[in-house]
Amino acid sequence: MTNELQKLVDQWRVEANIPGVSVGIVHGDKDIVVTSGIESVETQLPVTDKTMFMIGST
Known part of the structure; x- marks a missing residue:
């Protein structure tokens, strides 16, 4: 299931043109975190499960 979710998130991120x-x-009792892309266009660092985003960031 996680692999399918990863593919969907990756596809959506590309189609939505977001970094x-x-x-x-x-x-x-189950937590699932899926990440995709980069956390900052300046640093090009990948998004991880520890990346902090501002609420409402675009």
Whole structure:
């Protein structure tokens, strides 16, 4: 399931033309985090599960 979600997030990020995204899903005692892209166009660092985004950032 995570691989399918990763593919969807990667595709959506490219189609939406955004540099990076992190998707978190919590269901019961399971946490799933999927990341895609870069956290900053200046640094080109990849988004990780530790990347902090401002609320409402675009």
